[in-house]
Amino acid sequence: MLSPTIQKLISLFSKFPTVGPRTASRFVFYLLKLSKEEIEELINSISKLKKDVKICSFCFNPFESSTSSNQEEKLCKICSNPIRDKTLLCIIEKETDLVTLEKTKKYTGRYFILGGTVSKLKKTDIEKLRTKELEERIKDHPEIKEIIIAINPTVEGEATALYLERLLKPFKLIKITRLGRGLPTGAELEYADEETLSSALENRK
Amino acid sequence: MLSPTIQKLISLFSKFPTVGPRTASRFVFYLLKLSKEEIEELINSISKLKKDVKICSFCFNPFESSTSSNQEEKLCKICSNPIRDKTLLCIIEKETDLVTLEKTKKYTGRYFILGGTVSKLKKTDIEKLRTKELEERIKDHPEIKEIIIAINPTVEGEATALYLERLLKPFKLIKITRLGRGLPTGAELEYADEETLSSALENRK
Amino acid sequence: MLSPTIQKLISLFSKFPTVGPRTASRFVFYLLKLSKEEIEELINSISKLKKDVKICSFCFNPFESSTSSNQEEKLCKICSNPIRDKTLLCIIEKETDLVTLEKTKKYTGRYFILGGTVSKLKKTDIEKLRTKELEERIKDHPEIKEIIIAINPTVEGEATALYLERLLKPFKLIKITRLGRGLPTGAELEYADEETLSSALENRK
Amino acid sequence: MLSPTIQKLISLFSKFPTVGPRTASRFVFYLLKLSKEEIEELINSISKLKKDVKICSFCFNPFESSTSSNQEEKLCKICSNPIRDKTLLCIIEKETDLVTLEKTKKYTGRYFILGGTVSKLKKTDIEKLRTKELEERIKDHPEIKEIIIAINPTVEGEATALYLERLLKPFKLIKITRLGRGLPTGAELEYADEETLSSALENRK
Numbered sequence: 001m002l003s004p005t006i007q008k009l010i011s012l013f014s015k016f017p018t019v020g021p022r023t024a025s026r027f028v029f030y031l032l033k034l035s036k037e038e039i040e041e042l043i044n045s046i047s048k049l050k051k052d053v054k055i056c057s058f059c060f061n062p063f064e065s066s067t068s069s070n071q072e073e074k075l076c077k078i079c080s081n082p083i084r085d086k087t088l089l090c091i092i093e094k095e096t097d098l099v100t101l102e103k104t105k106k107y108t109g110r111y112f113i114l115g116g117t118v119s120k121l122k123k124t125d126i127e128k129l130r131t132k133e134l135e136e137r138i139k140d141h142p143e144i145k146e147i148i149i150a151i152n153p154t155v156e157g158e159a160t161a162l163y164l165e166r167l168l169k170p171f172k173l174i175k176i177t178r179l180g181r182g183l184p185t186g187a188e189l190e191y192a193d194e195e196t197l198s199s200a201l202e203n204r205k
Numbered sequence: 206m207l208s209p210t211i212q213k214l215i216s217l218f219s220k221f222p223t224v225g226p227r228t229a230s231r232f233v234f235y236l237l238k239l240s241k242e243e244i245e246e247l248i249n250s251i252s253k254l255k256k257d258v259k260i261c262s263f264c265f266n267p268f269e270s271s272t273s274s275n276q277e278e279k280l281c282k283i284c285s286n287p288i289r290d291k292t293l294l295c296i297i298e299k300e301t302d303l304v305t306l307e308k309t310k311k312y313t314g315r316y317f318i319l320g321g322t323v324s325k326l327k328k329t330d331i332e333k334l335r336t337k338e339l340e341e342r343i344k345d346h347p348e349i350k351e352i353i354i355a356i357n358p359t360v361e362g363e364a365t366a367l368y369l370e371r372l373l374k375p376f377k378l379i380k381i382t383r384l385g386r387g388l389p390t391g392a393e394l395e396y397a398d399e400e401t402l403s404s405a406l407e408n409r410k
Numbered sequence: 411m412l413s414p415t416i417q418k419l420i421s422l423f424s425k426f427p428t429v430g431p432r433t434a435s436r437f438v439f440y441l442l443k444l445s446k447e448e449i450e451e452l453i454n455s456i457s458k459l460k461k462d463v464k465i466c467s468f469c470f471n472p473f474e475s476s477t478s479s480n481q482e483e484k485l486c487k488i489c490s491n492p493i494r495d496k497t498l499l500c501i502i503e504k505e506t507d508l509v510t511l512e513k514t515k516k517y518t519g520r521y522f523i524l525g526g527t528v529s530k531l532k533k534t535d536i537e538k539l540r541t542k543e544l545e546e547r548i549k550d551h552p553e554i555k556e557i558i559i560a561i562n563p564t565v566e567g568e569a570t571a572l573y574l575e576r577l578l579k580p581f582k583l584i585k586i587t588r589l590g591r592g593l594p595t596g597a598e599l600e601y602a603d604e605e606t607l608s609s610a611l612e613n614r615k
Numbered sequence: 616m617l618s619p620t621i622q623k624l625i626s627l628f629s630k631f632p633t634v635g636p637r638t639a640s641r642f643v644f645y646l647l648k649l650s651k652e653e654i655e656e657l658i659n660s661i662s663k664l665k666k667d668v669k670i671c672s673f674c675f676n677p678f679e680s681s682t683s684s685n686q687e688e689k690l691c692k693i694c695s696n697p698i699r700d701k702t703l704l705c706i707i708e709k710e711t712d713l714v715t716l717e718k719t720k721k722y723t724g725r726y727f728i729l730g731g732t733v734s735k736l737k738k739t740d741i742e743k744l745r746t747k748e749l750e751e752r753i754k755d756h757p758e759i760k761e762i763i764i765a766i767n768p769t770v771e772g773e774a775t776a777l778y779l780e781r782l783l784k785p786f787k788l789i790k791i792t793r794l795g796r797g798l799p800t801g802a803e804l805e806y807a808d809e810e811t812l813s814s815a816l817e818n819r820k
Contacts, residue, residue, distance in 0.1 A: 002714065003667075003668060003677065003678050003679030004679060005660065005663050005664055005667050005668055005679050006664070006668060006677065006679070008660050008663075009660045009661065009664055012656065012657050012660055016642050016645055017638075017641045017642065017645050018638055018641065022600070022711075023632075023633055025710075025711055025714065026632045026633065026711060027631055027632065028664065029677070029709070029710045029711060030631055030632050031661065031664055031665075032664065032665075032668060032670075032677050032710075034665075036665060039661065039662070039664075039665045041627065042627050042661065043658050043661055043662055045620065045623050045624045045627055046624065046646065046654065046657065046658055046661075047654070047658055048620050049620055049621065049624055049643065049646055049647065049654075050646075050647075050649075050651060050654045052618075052620050053618060053620055053621060053647060055647075062618065062621065062644070062647050063618055064618030064619060064620050064621070092394070093394075094644065095640075095644045095647075096395050096637075096640055096641060096644060097394045097395060099617065099640065100394050100395055100397070100402065101394065101402065101406075103399055104399050104402045104403045104406065106402075106403045106406045106407065107406055148406075148409055150394065152388075152392065152393045152394055153388050153389070153390055153391065153392055154391050154392075154393065155391075177409040177410055178409060178410065179387065179388055179405040179406065179408075179409050180385065180386070180387035180388070180404060180405045180406070180407065180408025180409050180410065181385075181387045181388055181389070181390075181405075181408075182384065182385035182386045182387030182388070182389070182404065182405075182408065183357075183358050183384055183385070183386055183387070183389065184358070184386070184387070184388065184389050184392065184397065184398070184401040185358055185386075185398050185400045185401050186358065186359050186360075186398075187357065187358055187359075187389065188357045188359065189297070189298075189302045189305050189306065189355065189357055190301050190302060190305055190432070192305070192389065193389070193390050193391075194308055194309050195390045196389040196390050197305065197306065197308075197309045197311075198309045198311045199385060199387065200384040200385045200386075200387075201306070201309065201311045201312055201353075201384065201385070202311065202385065203384075203385025203386075203387065203408050203410075204353055204382040204383060204384050204385050205382055205383065205385065205408075207509065208462075208463060208472065208473055208474030209474060210455065210458050210459055210462050210463055210474050211459065211463060211472065211474070213455050213458075214455045214456065214459055217451065217452050217455055221437055221440055222433075222436045222437070222440050223433055223436065227506075227805070228427075228428055230505075230506055230509065231427045231428065231506060232426055232427070233459065234472070234504070234505045234506065235426055235427050236456065236459055236460075237459065237460075237463060237465075237472050237505075239460075241460060244456065244457070244459075244460045246422065247422050247456065248453050248456055248457055250415065250418050250419045250422055251419065251441065251449065251452065251453055251456075252449070252453055253415050253418075254415055254416065254419055254438065254441055254442065254449075255441075255442075255444075255446060255449045257413075257415050258413060258415055258416060258442060260442075267413065267416065267439070267442050268413050269413030269414060269415050269416070299439070300435075300439045300442075301432075301435055301436060301439060304412065304435065395637070502804070503804075506805050507804045507805060510804050510805055510807070510812065511804070511812065511816075513809055514809050514812045514813045514816065516812075516813045516816045516817065517816055558816075558819055560804065562798075562802060562803045562804055563798050563799070563800055563801065563802055564801050564802070564803065565801075587819040587820055588819060588820065589797065589798055589815040589816065589818075589819050590795065590796070590797035590798070590814060590815045590816070590817065590818025590819050590820065591795070591797045591798055591799070591800075591815075591818075592794065592795035592796045592797030592798070592799070592814065592815075592818065593767075593768050593794055593795070593796055593797070593799065594768070594796070594797070594798065594799050594802065594807065594808070594811040595768055595796075595808050595810045595811050596768065596769050596770075596808075597767065597768055597769075597799065598767045598769065599707070599708075599712045599715050599716065599765065599767055600711050600712060600715055602715070602799065603799070603800050603801075604718055604719050605800045606799040606800050607715065607716065607719045607721075608719045608721045609795060609797065610794040610795045610796075610797075611716075611719065611721045611722055611763075611794065611795070612721065612795065613794075613795025613796075613797065613818050613820075614763055614792040614793060614794050614795050615792055615793065615795065615818075
């Protein structure tokens, strides 16, 4: 019923995060309606992404060389910014969390993208995280005084945070902190879980 | 189609919180299936509620005399409990918030049920709150050293909390606190609003 | 924390359909705020329900005697209405379905409230349905020419409808029908299941 | 914070149906993790789509030439299938509706993709629909005996269907039908709207 080319593209789009076959086929029918120029624009942007975007050698954030100089940059704009506070390091799960935290304009330190979370502390799962690189950063950067574990307070995130706390214990001079727990904007006490409410009581100010 | 008695009861149940006419009619058909004894049990419980349950003269929490003595009690179990910390007073919107906070077992002080929130600081709205009684409690109880405004961080709640902070300003020796803001259990950074995330960063520990 | 009378009433309200403990406690706090007169009105309505509302001896619909005569009525307003079409009988699961169907003003026959559905055709489950009474009605009322099985097209409903079709097979002169299947108002083809769409194609007109 | 290439691609993905900026950025971070080969596969599939997929000259369904012959095909597999019933024409809103209807395996005729719906019968809106092409098909294909208007029974869909019925009125020998209305699989009478329930009663069988 659907041509092989359409079916192939549906299966590729179905691998995109949050996309199922139904949405994938809507994507394909959307593309079919685009002009030749619009399709070329999309294809060029995708191939430019792979060519021009590099991964920061410190925090693993994707970035693009802003200068046309030959000299190759290795650090993203945040890590190479002399004004950012080098004593702070914020460990996050993934790239979008960096975008979200930057939007608050409240954090002035550097980041480290861990690359995931683990549900159980299986060796094979942990090996997918950038824990070795994290330890290297800390060893190579004695200016770091505080590490903020900014991992989601979900079941998986808590397991990962506990693992990180254990991993970072040997670095005794570094303060390890976690994001504050409490009531979010718009919350109602009546529907808050006991753990959140206990934190909100403890962290009152 | 429906008999007047059924319709009357549907209209009475429709006034219950969260109940619409459809649910109200399900309630009535449920009652019709109950035995005579079950109906009597319900009726007795409702009339006993009005007869036996009093309102605490300190915190406005409903309570029931636990002794059969003639001596009339005026304070609920929490307010009359000698172990509770009399230096703490927690202002809450409504009775269910007291139940929710007690479940955490983290709060040892007394409560004060404000009786609502205000969306705008209209005089007529504020008069519905127990602000006069609140001021009386504070004047009559110099042992109070900290007042926790445990009002929902919703738009209405924030307006009410601001009003309370202004109202309590003259009591200079009392510390005024608010419930801690931050990420609740199960939250994901990606979907957290900026205000919550800013609080979570500030309250890190 | 909560008084026994309050807890008792919470547990009674928690048995109401769709009501959990949280909603049940909101009901109790709502009742506590009502005046003495309002509580009496509620209690009187509930006891009047049990006293005055009878169950129709034909269709099992609850009804109330409209006359003050001594002569006891046995049929509800629908069953005793001479204009209603006595050749049609509509089998429904529960009382609210009758209310819903009457609102359409498209059905002019009588009803029969089956009293539930069955998920599996277990003997003990089927015995809870009014199948014996249904057979009696059909035998006693040879004027019935069509029986409409107006049971929800859910998994449980389908099992019940199949059971009814088998039960009614011996009454060869009676036409057995089911509610029409197809797209409901506001449906989108894209999200319709195959069975519904197949029916919609077959029943096109 | 985000590089121009990433931002450009986020803005392009944000134009995809159902995709907002948050999902679009997840798409980009997903692409960044793909291998060079996987990116090439995606790019090739997109450009192949534009090159190889044609639009059927009868029904506007996208299709791909199955043969490698020089002879250019103009009709999709459904329209060129000699077994399909040429007396039936099913008017649908969009390509995905064709896929959905084909899955039922209950329809054996041809389709016509209208290309949208109209909310109000404004001339400029109607001109975006393929009404002129529809009239041409009917004139050029006297074998068509029934036209099924398979437009969603939504507010917009109903307006469009009414417009089509008016448009097709002059073709007196053709039967115009609509998809059957009624209860969908899993529906509950209690929550059905009156129009759907009225249809279900009328279309009982």
